[in-house]
Amino acid sequence: MPGIGVESDHIAVFMKIRTGRMMRKQQPRSTRSRTANIAALQDPDKVKVYAEKVGANMVEWKRAHPLPELNEHALYLRTMMSKVALEVCGKQGRTIDGWFAARAAQIVEAQAVRNESVAASMAAPQNEALRRVMHNDRKVVRQVVAKAKLVYVEELVQKLGAGQQAYWQAVKALTGTTSRVKKVEKTMFKNAEGVLMTEKGGSAAAAAAHFTRVYNINRDRPAGSDEAIERVRQRSVYTELDDPITENELRAALKKAKSNKSTSNMVPVELYKACAEDTEAMRGLLLLVSGVFESGRRSTSAKVPALHVTTASLKLSGKELLAGARKNNWTVAWQKENPKAGASKERYDLYKGAKTLAEAKTLGARVGDPLHVLRMG
Helix, strand or coil: CCCCCCCCCCCCCCCCCCCCCCCCCCCCCCCCCEEECHHHHCCCCHHHHHHHHHHHHHHHHHCCCCCCCHHHHHHHHHHHHHHHHHHCCCCCCCCHHHHHHHHHHHHHHHHHHHHHHHHHHCCCCCCCCHHHHHHHHHHHHHHHHHHHHHHHHHHHHHHHHCCCCHHHHHHHHHCCCEEECCCCCCCCEEEECEEEEECHHHHHHHHHHHHHHHHCCCCCCCCHHHHHHHHCCCCCCHHHHHCCCCHHHHHHHHHHCCCCCCCCCCCCCHHHHHHHHHHHHHHHHHHHHHHHHHHHHHHHHCCCCCCCCHHHHHHHCCHHHHHHHHHHHCCCCCCCCCCCCHHHHHHHHHHHHCCHHHHHHCCCCCHHHHHHHCCCC
């Protein structure tokens, strides 16, 4: 690579080796659908069309599946959103490398001439003149490609300057986005005597010994440490984290989500963010997110046996006690005599037979009712 000065006493060389003709094993045609052109969602009109189609599909699907399973809902949402995105945004175009884009006209012209000579030679395989023309045209294509890459690297060096960073950016530009060429720096550890390890096994052992000394893993706890930990005051419990997820919270989370990222179900985050433009699409998404949230709470509660506790026995504040009761599904007991008045008295009669706070909520209890009852004794 001319013009690239790397800080080293060696000359930086990047090359591709042609191994000769090899018979490629035929692979079955992929049945995976093409990825949608997510970049098209930068157009507000396409975002609106996409969100409306997702919302309409969600309404139709919920009408046919009034009580869907969580996995069934997630699978439908993933496949449906990807399908709608493909319809609205179209297929993602093939990525063109920078060196090819810079000299596309010359390369395409040389390839067209080569293809004509190849077709002519195949039509008359015994004609040696046509065969020589074909080989010469193939050589011209290789020369044009090599010249395009060389000119592109020279222009890139002039723009970026010399140095190690410019070298690796040039390598990336030449190999394209699908290349596996990477800069690898080996990090070796020194042992206790200060000798730098050269083998992976020795380096791993030296690293283990180093971090064992740093973190002092084998140190015994000093006397009184358990008592000191127990005297540390428990921090306040944010009970609102156990409240159901609202649509505004979901919208705020989608707004903060970073673009060009894939979620756990391999759906680009842009498809979720675009759902904010349609009410029905947001309702379908909120239903799935709330289902995942509630299933996580139920699985956590199932691991903890029901207990009957009081603020005096646990030395907790009222809010902390209620937060623990919600999280761990503790059994609760209510006063037989109704201490309330007005509308809250009517609600108390409805939920006073509940065994848990979750059951009380389904029977009509509001968020602040249990705390108010607890403060009244």
